[in-house]
Amino acid sequence: MKILLVEDHAELAKSIASYLVQEHYICEVAGTFDEAREKLALFSYDVVLLDIMLPDGNGINLLKLLRKEGVESSVIIISAQNALDFKLTGLSEGADDYITKPFPLPELHARIKAIMRRRSVHKSHVITFKDITADLESMECRVQGKLLNLTRKETNLLLYFINNKGRMLTRQAIAAHLWGDYTDNLDSVDFVYQHVKNLRKKITDAGGKDYISTVYGFGYKLHAPE
Structure with a gap:
């Protein structure tokens, strides 16, 4: 399974990516809005882990672009924003899940697996x-x-x-x-x-x-x- 992590905090991105690789995922990292958009245009990902606050743009706007362009990757928003409005906006714009920072890495892993199980219901194994x-x-x-x-x-x-x-x-x-x-x-x-x-x-x-x-x-x- 291939995952794109969109996160501008270098240490956090390194920690998440290292954990996911240990769990046998292929994980790529994008630190900016533009870098994430470029990778998504070039490659296919099963899951996108998307931060909202990026140095050159808003993760919600990137999510809107993905859904408008028909990108089928599952999206989990990872954000320090805990307000209900942020969660509702992200989910209504097409995110599959929303997890608030800080979070235990095993919980993130469990959410990824849950999303893939839901996807498999609608797709042939x-x-x-x-x-x-x-x-x-x-x-x-x-x-x-x-x-x-x-x-x-x-x-x-x-x-x-x-x-x-x-x-x-x-x-x-x-x-x-x-x-x-x-x-x-x-x-x-x-x-x-x-x-x-x-x-x-x-x-x-x-x-x-x-x-x-x-x-x-x-x-x-x-x-x-x-």
């Missing part, structure tokens, strides 16, 4: 591509019914490919999706090659076709071979 199935609840992936022994990164990579089937995904986009902001400081994303290679081998070893093709010089694409 299983996504498919040809003879590949992926259960979003158990995070088990199968080829022709045979369970794939994937690492967490390989599972997230396969889900990313399925959700973007037919699209060319650059190595940089794959690295950013799987490792978040940590890739900004890397000189190379060549390590993506090994993860894709391992995933392809596990699929074919299980009897599946090699649906992932290399777009030389750019990245990879998931599609059905002709």
Whole structure:
């Protein structure tokens, strides 16, 4: 699961992000309104943790933009504003939850899981591509019914490919999706090659076709071979 944390307080953002990574989420951080808007335009997130008071804008206005543009990410407002009016405004503008600072990190985690459970009621737990199935609840992936022994990164990579089937995904986009902001400081994303290679081998070893093709010089694409 990929989370965007919009929080301008650096120490708090670091604390929340570190906790979520320990809980096996991919967490990216935006410290300003503009940075958050840019990330949301470029990438998809399951959950957005949104502070209201940002140095260059208001989180409620960002929330309005997201809903106007049809962004389907769940939004939890995290704010020091405890007044009822703030809570009602945030929820009426499309937030899924509102938690007041300071809060225990396990409570935030519980709220994230509760939101994802509610979302799953309206969405299928299983996504498919040809003879590949992926259960979003158990995070088990199968080829022709045979369970794939994937690492967490390989599972997230396969889900990313399925959700973007037919699209060319650059190595940089794959690295950013799987490792978040940590890739900004890397000189190379060549390590993506090994993860894709391992995933392809596990699929074919299980009897599946090699649906992932290399777009030389750019990245990879998931599609059905002709």
